[in-house]
Amino acid sequence: MTPTARLLATFDLFCAVDGDKRPVDAVTSGWFRNRRDIPDQDRGDILERLYALLRHRARLTWWLDKHGRDHSPRHQFLAWLALMERKSPEDVSRLFGGPKNAATALTKPEYNLVLRLKGCTIEHPDMPEAVRLECPSWAEQSLRARFGGAFAAEMAATLTPPPVDLRVNPVKATRQDMLQALSDLKLHAEVSPLAPHGIRVSGRFNYARFPALKSGAVEIQDEGSQLVALLVDAQPGDRVVDFCAGAGGKTLAIAAQMNNKGRIIACDVSEGRLKRCSERLRNAGMHNTETRLLASETDKWVKRHKLGFDRVLVDAPCSGTGTWRRNPDTRWRDPEENGLQNLIALQGRILASAARLVKPGGRLVYATCSMLTEENEDQVTAFLAANPAFRLVPLGDVTPDLAAKAQGDTLSLTPARHDTDGFFAAVLQRETTPE
């Protein structure tokens, strides 16, 4: 592809993402399915630019406000071309107006916008800090309270492209073999800093083409997510519930940890996600698993199986603030639409209901990919106050290796401090005498 064709393709994809409520990776996969002619190298370039655009959205729209323009994807893209690609108004006119170009020619006001942005830089001294750091207003107060003086550094880290983390499935492969396979593809791969089955890869690559991913020998999984699954500390032969299993990211890791022995039940209220979970478990060669569709967190199945499990993981639905660097679009999907308070209340209900499944001496692990105290420490405090049969197990007692990553007695990972997604996890144990 020519540089012009790549830019126009990025613009087309950006418009598709902007007008779609689905997560950006779902939109991009659909878009590329219809553009199979695009070579891998160009695909990487288009995706990189798209994600960079999404990471600059507050700053781009600040400039549009300053010049009295609306936030249409076309205006955002024009601002991007002027401010980040340093294109002159003439360059931009040529880009949009060419005879073979699908994008319509620049109007006079659009030309003037690019002209007014000429020579400006993306950041401006008048920009509020939250705009510079791309922090949405719905989360700003909580994140400032959580991070204090480290707020700017933590937010800046959410704006950096994340590494690609893989988890090797020990049922199908060894980490050494996978490191070799990646090196054969001329990719720089090394063992993850913390996760025992993790590999961190740098370099651009269309992972869909990596045979080990297709065969279930490796999974793409952030190192933080791998560590949360490890905290469940499921042993071969245990009975385990993954209460909010989704498409099974953590179920797969837990099942592997159990070496295919014992039973793990993946529950969720989403039929589609559970179906994907089953497919992935089958592909990964995990036979100690089943899926269970719940009507709600208080499904009758929960009552029927109370006190029946050694380990229960609640990877609760959350604001996703910990995944902003990986999913830059999510910070602009205001959870207030569904209600952050509603989400917090749902987390409390899920935790209370899932706790009933834990047998005496068994453990409940509460986790989120959120960095908001309201969804993390506050949930645990409220749960322990209402459930005196449970106590918090200090992280150092579960995994001494991770204790240094703890905030108090719970696991608290952030992109700035650990170069993982933001994750929280607390291990709660039911006393041996039931209430």
Ligand SMILES: C[S@@+](CC[C@H](N)C(=O)[O-])C[C@H]1O[C@@H](n2cnc3c(N)ncnc32)[C@H](O)[C@@H]1O
């Ligand atoms: C953070 S995601 C889980 C991600 C998954 N554990 C993984 O590692 O890939 C939260 C999941 O909770 C599910 N969920 C939402 N409400 C629920 C409820 N009331 N009971 C059980 N699961 C629920 C959602 O469908 C979603 O799949």
